[in-house]
Amino acid sequence: MSTTQYGFYYDADRCIGCRACVFACKDRNDNEAGESLYWRTVTTVESGKIPNLRLSNQSLSCNHCAEPACVAACPSKALSKRSDDGIVVVDKSKCVGCKACGAACPYGVPQYGTDGKMQKCDLCLDDIKHGNKTACDSACTGDALYAGPLNELARTWAKKSPVLMAGTTHPSLLFPKPKKPK
């Protein structure tokens, strides 16, 4: 495949759960997103028992999957995967607001604004294609989240042996290889 797939590298061990990415994304994109929607979310899950407790942070937006379920589910061809960079985009003029994408996406990414139409992360398309960072990447305070071409991200983080997230839709999301539990 000649496509340079764009996506994210995310190291949950470095994520401090601060949500700078959430609000940077919102600040950049909310002209469309409106007051109450967030294209990126951070969930913090607590596990274990005192004093051996863990907080697992998970920062998530659209994974720009290699085989996006949303695109396959869309009856009006409003969703498409760009051929040159693999970024999944929505053409609002074609969206009929049927929410089939929302039902199909395994990660709960599609959101619907007051216009009823689907909206989501477009990897700050205008910026990333001009060599700028995405809002979330630029904002990350923990050195946990980066966006860009997956092959470049994999090379940069080679020391952490990044692996692609497993999933039927093949998300474009690299993780450091999980360490064996002590």
Add this chain to the structure above:
Amino acid sequence: MGNNIEKGSVNRRTFLKSAAVTGIAAAVGDRLVGEPILNFFGTPNVIHAAEGAREFSACCPSLGLCTATCPLKVTVKEGRITHITNHPDYLCCTKGHSQRSTVNDPNRLKYPMKRVGERGEAKFQRITWDEAIDLYAGKIHEIGGKYGNESILFYPGRGTMGLARLAPRVRFANVLGGMTTVWGSLCINNKTSVAPMMYGITNTESDLDTIKDSKLAIIWGYGFADSNRRVDFAGQGMRILMDAREKGTRIVVIDPFFSQTAAKADQWIPIMPGTDGAMALAMANVIINRDLYDKDFVARHVFGFEEFKQHVQQYTPKWAAKITGVPEKLITSLAVEYATNQPSAIFPGDGPSRVGNDPSQWVLACGALAAITGSVGKPGTNATAGFGFNKGVSIGKLGAAEKSKVKVQLNECQIADAILTGKAVQSNYKVAPVSIRMLIGHGASVVNQTGNSNKIVKALKKLDYVICADQFMTPLARYSDLLLPATTVFEGNDAGYYAQAGHAVVYSEKCIEPMYECRSDLDMWAAVATRLGVGADFHSDWKDVDWMRETLKASSNSPQMGNLTLERLQKEKVVFVGPRPFIPFQEQVTQGKPFPTKSGKIELYSKTMEEKGLPPLPTYLDDFENPRHSAAKKYPLAICTPHSVAWLHSRSNNRWVNKLYPIDVIMNPVDAAHRKIKTGDNVQIFNDRGVIERKAKVSERVPAGVIAMHQGVWFKPGADGVDRGGGVNTLTIDTIDRVGGAATYNSVVVEVKKV
């Protein structure tokens, strides 16, 4: 241009500087609109450079209050702020990224108003600025004339600590002949006044950078991840900590609350709030009795070791385990590890110093641990809690202190008590009579952020007149007679310079004109001073930049600030001053220079403390609200009040943030089961001082016997007196420590019930 990976370490400005020389900057300019972009940022995000947009370099509105004063990039279109995000060279936290929601909030105060309903009803009527200034000046004239200026409490709060307001906020009161002001602090005097008792000076904290040289770093009651303490910009503390850990530093966090900071440590040690001093002294007991102390260091640099050795015999790990809830073996092993793995450091935070075991004996106990192990003045060490690196920003003679005839002060934590009782503890701890009839608050969170909110409300209702200048209908605003709409930092020029630890001075340029009819505090003071005939004396014609220029000049005696001019700051926007990393007492330890104390040594036995009638040796005093206190019969749970990453005390808790950060009553499954409480249940958390009603969150993030509730959201009492906003100070107390006159919020017990 590829994806720039080296976040934090790449300084785009360094590139730009060389680029500017070679003319590269011009080449990236065609998508950029407006001069500030080209002059400063170089490569804006495309969306920010929309047609007609301009970009400005500002400082987070937490300037002067948060120790990280992060630079922000502000995009303005048609006079309105359309984006606020981090400066591309630096990072900011959630507080910076969500600022647009604060500035553009439709609920901002928009014009001056006067009260028409009862105090607390929040019924107001719009007036003109002319009327407002007449009222402000007229009430000072009337009440000051009748009862003396001592009867007016002038309280510019932490919202007014930018470089442009630091001097005028003092000068304003003084040129009017003085008004009653506050001493002490809601904040860190428990550390900064205590550290000199042992080390002679306040600046006892090493820069966090030094963690990388520590074998073991004990982060004690210190939430870097949420509070950005003692660093230049957001996230820096956590990156330093995580980098050090990846390179082999073992990180231990001692905290009653399992914070995001604790989650990144090798080990979390939960502890009962307020008992940290007991644990520290028991560690000293172990280190001395096992003969693990640094004899050479003690002989050369420590005064009072023999007395201390005898004194700590009472503090056995077994004794401490009962009080702290930390197992005896763990206290012992941590003490041994700290003493035998030097260099190791204890980084004491703020929370444990805000407790009733007066006067912050824990700060001294940590200082003693560093002294007996020789963990001072070397890379990888830290003396004790105090100030860190100090830039030396000073207002000098700009304050015009000589013009004030008022000699009394109120303790900042005890404003209500002074108003209600007519007695005020002075900084020498003698009690002086006071009669406060009027309060003037600028950016002051007197209701929300001082202990015992209900008591303050009672006191405010007793006053003749209350003026509040702020951006929103704050808890203080609700009880005011005159409301003045204040600008945000983006509507004027200012600079963040926080003096405590960070090395950055950050310029904040005017991005937009004042919104609505808002005015800056400075404008208000100038207008009132002019109306009262002291305009020339106040320098009413000085603009914000003039005050900054003069304050920088007044600070030129400081070796750090000496060369910094306003022009340089305006040009570079972010200036770092002082050598880094700052590690205090290096000359004392490596070159034998005496410590700045009377004895020239680290004084484990402090004669200064003895002269104040306080314990001369670090002592654990159990006399505060805890499970052994008589109040615990009714209220068996201790409460701790962590900071949230999303807002700073009572500020910036805006609509974007509110949605994602619910204020819950976090309680351990054991305590919850005992009370038949499940996550999501409505619960009341209460003691003799007040009642809060919020939802419960059952979690292992606190040990049994401890409740956690994030502080800062606004006190909102209903007709039944129950605070459904969740301002934790509904429950806290207004007692102060005996050295620095600082708050002791974390010595509070409560009970929780399902409703």
